[in-house]
Amino acid sequence: MGKKIEIHDFEPKIMAFVCKWCTYSGADLAGTSRMDYSPNVRMIRLPCSGRIDPQFMIKAFEQGADGVFISGCHPGDCHYNEGNYYARRRNTTFRQLMDFHGIDIERIEFSWISAAEAIKWTEVIDAFTEKVRELGRHPQYDDEVVDPYAQFLVQNKQESA
Amino acid sequence: MIEAIRNQARLLLENGDVDVVIGYAEGSDPSRTTPIFIRKAEDVEKLIYDPRCINSLPLYLNKRHEYTRKGWKKTAIIGKGCDIRAIVQLIAENQLKRDEIYILGVPCEGVVSHPEKWDGSLHDGNRASKCIGCDVMTPHETDFFPGDKPDVDRSTPYEATSKNVATLMELELDKRFAFWRTDFDRCFKCYACREVCPHCSCNTCITDETTPSWIDPAAHKKGVFSWHLTRAMHLVGRCTGCGECTRACPMGIQVDLFNQRMKEVVQESYSYKPGYSLEDKHPLITYKVDDREDFIK
Numbered sequence: 001m002g003k004k005i006e007i008h009d010f011e012p013k014i015m016a017f018v019c020k021w022c023t024y025s026g027a028d029l030a031g032t033s034r035m036d037y038s039p040n041v042r043m044i045r046l047p048c049s050g051r052i053d054p055q056f057m058i059k060a061f062e063q064g065a066d067g068v069f070i071s072g073c074h075p076g077d078c079h080y081n082e083g084n085y086y087a088r089r090r091n092t093t094f095r096q097l098m099d100f101h102g103i104d105i106e107r108i109e110f111s112w113i114s115a116a117e118a119i120k121w122t123e124v125i126d127a128f129t130e131k132v133r134e135l136g137r138h139p140q141y142d143d144e145v146v147d148p149y150a151q152f153l154v155q156n157k158q159e160s161a
Numbered sequence: 162m163i164e165a166i167r168n169q170a171r172l173l174l175e176n177g178d179v180d181v182v183i184g185y186a187e188g189s190d191p192s193r194t195t196p197i198f199i200r201k202a203e204d205v206e207k208l209i210y211d212p213r214c215i216n217s218l219p220l221y222l223n224k225r226h227e228y229t230r231k232g233w234k235k236t237a238i239i240g241k242g243c244d245i246r247a248i249v250q251l252i253a254e255n256q257l258k259r260d261e262i263y264i265l266g267v268p269c270e271g272v273v274s275h276p277e278k279w280d281g282s283l284h285d286g287n288r289a290s291k292c293i294g295c296d297v298m299t300p301h302e303t304d305f306f307p308g309d310k311p312d313v314d315r316s317t318p319y320e321a322t323s324k325n326v327a328t329l330m331e332l333e334l335d336k337r338f339a340f341w342r343t344d345f346d347r348c349f350k351c352y353a354c355r356e357v358c359p360h361c362s363c364n365t366c367i368t369d370e371t372t373p374s375w376i377d378p379a380a381h382k383k384g385v386f387s388w389h390l391t392r393a394m395h396l397v398g399r400c401t402g403c404g405e406c407t408r409a410c411p412m413g414i415q416v417d418l419f420n421q422r423m424k425e426v427v428q429e430s431y432s433y434k435p436g437y438s439l440e441d442k443h444p445l446i447t448y449k450v451d452d453r454e455d456f457i458k
């Protein structure tokens with residue numbers, strides 16, 4: 001039996017970039033087992049979590065995603081042995097970059113999900129969707145900003161070269 | 162000091178040890194200097210070095226400028242400490258071989274932040290911010306150095322992050338976001354910040370790619386953000402802090418704030434300092450099994 005359908009004021013758009021060997025199969029298992037999970041997630045299948053270029057995530061935010069979800073095999077289980085270790089390092093720095101840029105890093109979720117963890121997939125996705133729903137719409141780059149403090153900062157920047 | 166450099170340059174050219182010496186010469190007005198490529202021994206008198214020499218010469222060693230170097234087997238280059246960091250980083254990234262380059266190191270007292278600020282002397286009012294706390298005033302990797310090289314302790318991290326990074330980090334998230342949106346509003350995507358960077362060495366920059374077009378080419382806010390985030394991400398652990406991008410920006414955007422912040426991040430997370438070692442592997446092309454993963458669910 002499916003969950004009761006709830007109506008929300010705001011439905012976040014969530015992009016998921018997942019590894020085809022584990023997370024994608026895990027999500028597939030969730031589907032074939034008829035488990036329910038949040039329909040807000042749009043999934044893109046990639047060969048490895050090491051293939052997830054930060055460019056994809058930047059593009060997703062540029063195009064109006066409210067949250068980005070990245071997932072791959074648990075450490076030690078990578079189909080290519082080490083792809084997920086690189087992904088881990090890359091995301092450590094990428095999150096700091098987004099934070100410095102003023103994007104709430106709660107909007108970027110990273111998770112290890114294996115092909116057998118269909119239940120974990122549904123739980124993580126549902127929880128993330130709820131979290132992003134609470135955070136609200138991601139500010140669009142072309143929204144007008146009138147922030148006197150920001151303008152003050154821009155005009156009074158200390159000289160640097 | 163410059164006499165010793167000139168003599169060495171003359172010797173190198175006369176003996177045919179190098180094909181060209183890249184250095185600085187007097188520029189179009191008294192406050193400016195210009196990069197110069199010297200190929201004849203009699204021209205070495207044109208070489209100068211003083212706090213007006215702000216250009217980052219390693220730019221010309223970058224693969225993107227290979228056409229300039231066509232046929233040159235060995236290049237001598239005058240380097241102040243921060244430029245030598247860039248050279249070392251290029252070598253570490255296999256953009257360059259150590260034996261293709263002859264580094265004429267200069268002792269540096271600091272440079273001016275902008276030619277307009279030059280008033281005949283260097284003082285706190287016109288010193289570039291990267292020069293405050295610099296640990297490579299005596300360069301770390303040279304083939305020739307005029308006089309004796311004093312021992313310098315470079316074990317402690319070099320902190321030339323401008324105060325603005327700290328100021329921004331103290332702001333709340335949405336204020337920070339508003340700051341960038343107001344600041345980047347002026348960027349019109351001339352890509353001067355890329356052209357001037359010694360580490361932007363791609364033959365085709367991702368922003369020039371059209372199939373697919375990863376970065377919206379228009380200079381509206383979306384495209385500008387994608388551009389700056391991508392650029393910052395590509396330079397993680399590679400930016401050696403020459404500050405040229407900020408100096409080159411015609412709109413006065415402090416382009417290198419992102420890079421400075423990322424420099425702090427790689428130092429905190431992976432104790433990596435770009436530009437100091439010819440062997441160290443870039444932090445994002447290597448890993449440890451027990452790297453931090455506190456953010457992973």
Ligand code: SF4
Pocket residue numbers: 347348349350351352353354355409410411412413414416
């Ligand atoms: S140099 Fe300045 S205006 Fe030009 S692309 Fe870079 S940030 Fe934008």
Ligand code: SF4
Pocket residue numbers: 354357358359360361396399400401402403404405406407417420
């Ligand atoms: S990003 Fe800017 S400061 Fe860093 S190396 Fe490139 S030009 Fe220099």
Ligand code: SF4
Pocket residue numbers: 355360361362363365366367368391392395396
């Ligand atoms: S911004 Fe990135 S793709 Fe473009 S030249 Fe620099 S490193 Fe290369």
